[in-house]
Amino acid sequence: MELTVAITGASGSIYAHRTLIHLAASGAVERVNLIMSESAQTVARVELGVDLRDADGRCINDWLALPQDSKLVRLHRLDNMAATPASGSHLQAGMVVVPCSMGTLGAIASGAGTNLIHRAADVTLKEGRKLVIVPRETPYNAIHLENMLKLAHAGARILPASPAFYHRPQTIEEMVDHLVFRILDQFGVPHSQASRWTGGEQGTENSSQ
Numbered sequence: 001m002e003l004t005v006a007i008t009g010a011s012g013s014i015y016a017h018r019t020l021i022h023l024a025a026s027g028a029v030e031r032v033n034l035i036m037s038e039s040a041q042t043v044a045r046v047e048l049g050v051d052l053r054d055a056d057g058r059c060i061n062d063w064l065a066l067p068q069d070s071k072l073v074r075l076h077r078l079d080n081m082a083a084t085p086a087s088g089s090h091l092q093a094g095m096v097v098v099p100c101s102m103g104t105l106g107a108i109a110s111g112a113g114t115n116l117i118h119r120a121a122d123v124t125l126k127e128g129r130k131l132v133i134v135p136r137e138t139p140y141n142a143i144h145l146e147n148m149l150k151l152a153h154a155g156a157r158i159l160p161a162s163p164a165f166y167h168r169p170q171t172i173e174e175m176v177d178h179l180v181f182r183i184l185d186q187f188g189v190p191h192s193q194a195s196r197w198t199g200g201e202q203g204t205e206n207s208s209q
């Protein structure tokens, strides 16, 4: 399976990091096309203390604790409209934007995108492939909500960065991973540590989580 992962400048760089780590660990993904916005690099520096400016494949492999010669993740320049994710004729399963800023959300919803993230998302929708958007902002204004609705109507899956607590996470990683596993589920990517809901203590089945 080949997927595109886009990281934008919303808070929650850790969601992107853990998504990439779990995709790599799944063994089900042969290629991840990675695209980062400039703001994504700023936020990653603030939140994770990592410098992804001028990142190359080697730096990304280090970040993900992958072998130096790993070809799993292919980093594409944000301005490279000739990159493979920019073309519908390049087959792949879909794309996830994690985390997705309101700026990128609006650009994709308008269809008038100007960088490779916007273009790749547009292509994913036009080809009828799965586009998973992980928006993060609070509170949402009406423009944000309308953009999400527009994208949902266009076929995108809106999967907000809203952590759950029913699995009683003990660490930030456990909280983040629970959300990341929902992303992987969207693409049918296996993961071993899923904390799936199997019914409440009272035996109350609840399938809406």
Ligand SMILES: Cc1cc2nc3c(=O)[nH]c(=O)nc-3n(C[C@H](O)[C@H](O)[C@H](O)COP(=O)(O)O)c2cc1C
Binding pocket: 007, 008, 009, 010, 011, 037, 038, 039, 040, 042, 043, 046, 100, 101, 102, 103, 104, 105, 136, 137, 138
């Ligand atoms: C530390 C930090 C946190 C931010 N958090 C958010 C956020 O949660 N949601 C959001 O929409 N924008 C957030 N922003 C603002 C975006 O980074 C900014 O709007 C940027 O232009 C988005 O560009 P991009 O979509 O190309 O990444 C944050 C910025 C910084 C520096």
